[in-house]
Amino acid sequence: xxQEFKKQETNSTGTGxxxxxxxxxxxxxxxxxxxxxxxxxxxxxGFFALPGGFVHExxxxxxxxxxxxxxxxxxxxxxxxxxxxxGDKSRHDTAPLKKIMAARGFFPEDNHWLLSRFxxxxxxxxxxxxxxxxxxxxxxxxxxxxxxxxxxxxxxxxQHIIAxxxxxxxxxxxxxxxxxxxxxxxxxxxxxxxLYETILNKKLLRAAFQRKMLSxxxxxxxxxxxxxxxxxxxxxxxxxxxxx
Amino acid sequence: xxQEFKKQETNSTGTGxxxxxxxxxxxxxxxxxxxxxxxxxxxxxGFFALPGGFVHExxxxxxxxxxxxxxxxxxxxxxxxxxxxxGDKSRHDTAPLKKIMAARGFFPEDNHWLLSRFxxxxxxxxxxxxxxxxxxxxxxxxxxxxxxxxxxxxxxxxQHIIAxxxxxxxxxxxxxxxxxxxxxxxxxxxxxxxLYETILNKKLLRAAFQRKMLSxxxxxxxxxxxxxxxxxxxxxxxxxxxxx
DNA sequence: TTATTATTGTATCATTATGTTACAATAATA
DNA sequence: TATTATTGTAACATAATGATACAATAATAA
Numbered sequence: 001x002x003q004e005f006k007k008q009e010t011n012s013t014g015t016g017x018x019x020x021x022x023x024x025x026x027x028x029x030x031x032x033x034x035x036x037x038x039x040x041x042x043x044x045x046g047f048f049a050l051p052g053g054f055v056h057e058x059x060x061x062x063x064x065x066x067x068x069x070x071x072x073x074x075x076x077x078x079x080x081x082x083x084x085x086x087g088d089k090s091r092h093d094t095a096p097l098k099k100i101m102a103a104r105g106f107f108p109e110d111n112h113w114l115l116s117r118f119x120x121x122x123x124x125x126x127x128x129x130x131x132x133x134x135x136x137x138x139x140x141x142x143x144x145x146x147x148x149x150x151x152x153x154x155x156x157x158x159q160h161i162i163a164x165x166x167x168x169x170x171x172x173x174x175x176x177x178x179x180x181x182x183x184x185x186x187x188x189x190x191x192x193x194x195l196y197e198t199i200l201n202k203k204l205l206r207a208a209f210q211r212k213m214l215s216x217x218x219x220x221x222x223x224x225x226x227x228x229x230x231x232x233x234x235x236x237x238x239x240x241x242x243x244x
Numbered sequence: 245x246x247q248e249f250k251k252q253e254t255n256s257t258g259t260g261x262x263x264x265x266x267x268x269x270x271x272x273x274x275x276x277x278x279x280x281x282x283x284x285x286x287x288x289x290g291f292f293a294l295p296g297g298f299v300h301e302x303x304x305x306x307x308x309x310x311x312x313x314x315x316x317x318x319x320x321x322x323x324x325x326x327x328x329x330x331g332d333k334s335r336h337d338t339a340p341l342k343k344i345m346a347a348r349g350f351f352p353e354d355n356h357w358l359l360s361r362f363x364x365x366x367x368x369x370x371x372x373x374x375x376x377x378x379x380x381x382x383x384x385x386x387x388x389x390x391x392x393x394x395x396x397x398x399x400x401x402x403q404h405i406i407a408x409x410x411x412x413x414x415x416x417x418x419x420x421x422x423x424x425x426x427x428x429x430x431x432x433x434x435x436x437x438x439l440y441e442t443i444l445n446k447k448l449l450r451a452a453f454q455r456k457m458l459s460x461x462x463x464x465x466x467x468x469x470x471x472x473x474x475x476x477x478x479x480x481x482x483x484x485x486x487x488x
Numbered sequence: 489t490t491a492t493t494a495t496t497g498t499a500t501c502a503t504t505a506t507g508t509t510a511c512a513a514t515a516a517t518a
Numbered sequence: 519t520a521t522t523a524t525t526g527t528a529a530c531a532t533a534a535t536g537a538t539a540c541a542a543t544a545a546t547a548a
Contacts, residue, residue, distance in 0.1 A: 018264050018361065018363065019263040019264055020262050020263055020264065020265060021264060021265065021331075021363055055331065055363075057333075057361070058333060059333060060331060060332045060333050060334075061329065061331030061332070061363060062331070062332075082328065082329060084326065085305065085326060085329045085365050087265075087299065087304060087305030087306070087365070088304045088305070088306075089302060089303060089304050090304075117262065117301070119262065119265055119299075119305060119365075121329050121331070121363075171419075175415075188525095189525085189526085190524090190525085205506085205507060205508070206525090206526095207507085207508075207509085207526085207527075207528095208505095208506060208507060208508085210525090210526070210527080211505095211506085211527080212505090212506085215505095224515095226515070226516090227515090227516095227524095228515090228516075229515075229516070229522095229523070229524070231514070231515060231516075231522070231523040231524035231525070232513060232514040232515060232523080232524055232525045232526080233514075233515060233516095233524090233525080234524080234525060234526090235525085235526085432496095433496085433497085434495090434496085449535085449536060449537070450496085450497095451497085451498075451499095451536085451537075451538085452534095452535060452536060452537085454496090454497070454498080455498085455534095455535085456534090456535085468544090470544070470545090471495095471544085471545095472544090472545075473493095473494070473495070473544075473545070475493070475494040475495035475496070475543070475544060475545075476494080476495055476496045476497080476542060476543040476544060477495090477496080477543075477544055477545095478495080478496060478497090479496085479497085
């Protein structure tokens with residue numbers, strides 16, 4: 001899989017890829033009451049960036065997004081949604097990419113395909129934090145979770161892409177049942193509420209939240225969870241539905 | 245403006261355009277209780293298609309969408325929204341395009357840029373039917389409104405693009421105030437309700453609809469409209485708001 | 489001029505959804 | 519066995535929406 005990058009650098013015309021088209025994925029996770037995104041750093045540069053990639057000539061763009069997602073998290077069958085395509089001409093800034101390549105000892109001609117203007121299709125993914133295993137590759141030093149509230153400086157317009165992704169899931173949360181994708185298979189009502197509160201960035205009323213969630217009829221009560229606290233044990237729930 | 249097409253055909257490598265990237269616009273209008281979309285036919289082929297175009301090298305994709313929209317309708321300051329990017333590899337079908345070009349007496353090599361695989365960014369526009377003047381150009385025979393309920397056979401996946409656009413405005417209609425863009429400056433409550441009913445494809449309750457619309461506080465009552473009917477005259481309203 | 493007709497604007501009440509408070513149930517601990 | 523904190527849910531209050539009813543009023547006909 002890591003040949004992918006060598007292939008991208010070496011063949012200066014980008015044969016085998018759709019020209020000028022990139023995919024960036026905002027991979028959301030949730031842990032300890034914090035919404036997180038997966039970021040990587042490019043080797044020896046300290047640049048933080050969203051996991052992304054390019055589309056093969058014989059590949060649907062959605063397939064490409066899944067491939068990239070799998071590559072970073074090791075996960076298949078993930079909730080993945082295209083949310084916006086970014087194509088301002090101001091995105092075209094070759095400096096960071098040149099540095100990234102230089103740090104690998106590669107000094108491309110100015111007409112190298114990777115230095116041309118790219119339009120990027122944004123996808124967001126919702127993954128179970130406990131199942132996803134971030135994996136760096138030959139081109140990146142690290143690939144790790146960052147709190148959404150405490151992001152490092154990001155390459156290009158990646159900050160903006162994340163903001164737009166967040167905005168999208170905030171809107172989607174109300175009318176699609178997507179929240180569950182961020183939790184482990186079993187969860188308490190309190191955990192689910194905490195997730196909603198974090199995404200929407202506001203407090204919700206406990207009684208009303210529970211009533212509403214149960215009214216959807218997609219939660220199956222599994223067992224009790226004895227947390228060790230001196231109080232009633234919460235139930236564990238699991239998401240059930242034809243659609244996931 | 246019509247040189248645009250000659251430029252696209254003649255220069256076989258597509259210099260000046262972003263390669264492999266197209267824009268398709270679903271331009272919605274509303275007239276006589278029918279939702280309409282603007283379609284064009286390519287000269288001497290009878291192919292129906294969405295108005296579309298390509299992105300200039302020095303242009304934001306949103307600018308490109310506005311340029312295409314202006315070119316077709318003569319309108320600026322139109323409500324325009326990107327809704328999805330279509331990039332299945334199955335879209336790549338050179339046959340129709342070859343016929344279109346052949347009908348113009350142009351027979352491109354197989355490696356002509358227009359025959360390569362394209363990813364298309366979909367935009368939808370909401371326009372005042374009474375203001376938009378559909379205009380064909382050198383490459384198209386006609387450019388006309390078609391009822392959404394009675395579309396002709398369309399090129400490639402344009403049917404699917406329209407379906408996705410419709411789905412998007414149905415969802416947007418609830419939480420954005422976008423409906424007004426499809427009506428003339430002044431309209432009655434009945435006309436507004438008819439518009440909503442057509443888009444959502446269901447009957448709404450008159451009293452509740454009126455109460456809700458007025459509660460938004462974005463409607464200014466202008467005057468009465470004497471229709472000639474033997475009944476109370478409805479008020480004319482106008483949309484007022486900082487955001488349009 | 490006045491009755492008739494169809495449609496509009498809105499009040500009224502019914503129903504449903506949501507906000508809010510309260511309290512019994514219950515694990516762990518003292 | 520009492521205490522504590524938290525959960526699940528009942529109960530009530532308020533707000534939003536569904537449904538019906540009716541007065542207001544342009545045009546037309548008597």
